[in-house]
Amino acid sequence: MSILHDQYLPKLFKEYKRQTLKERFQPDLQPIKDLFTDMLKFQSRMDVLTKSNLKIKIPNGDILPPPFFNDDVFLSKNWVKYENEQGSKMKKIMQQLAA
Numbered sequence: 001m002s003i004l005h006d007q008y009l010p011k012l013f014k015e016y017k018r019q020t021l022k023e024r025f026q027p028d029l030q031p032i033k034d035l036f037t038d039m040l041k042f043q044s045r046m047d048v049l050t051k052s053n054l055k056i057k058i059p060n061g062d063i064l065p066p067p068f069f070n071d072d073v074f075l076s077k078n079w080v081k082y083e084n085e086q087g088s089k090m091k092k093i094m095q096q097l098a099a
Contacts (some may be wrong), residue, residue: 012063022097036090
C-alpha cells in the first residue's frame with residue numbers, strides 16, 4: 001500500500017483528473033481492499049509458522065524459532081506500527097479513489 005499511496009497515486013493525480021482516476025480504479029478497489037486484508041492476516045500466519053515449523057538448531061543442540069532482527073516487521077512490537085501506518089494509507093487511498 002505504501003508504494004501505491006506514496007509514489008504511484010501522487011504521480012497519477014498530477015497527470016489525470018481525479019474523476020478519471022476514480023472511474024479507472026473503481027473496478028479494482030475491492031480487489032485492492034482484499035489484498036490489504038490478506039496482507040494484514042499474513043503476520044499471524046508467520047507467527048504460527050515460526051513457532052511451529054520454522055525452527056533452527058543452535059550449536060548446543062536446542063531447536064528454537066529463528067532469531068529476527070529488531071526491525072523485522074513481523075515482530076509483534078513492530079507489527080502494530082506497520083499495521084497502523086498501512087491502515088492509514090489504505091484509508092486515504094479509498095478516500096481519494098472511491099466514487
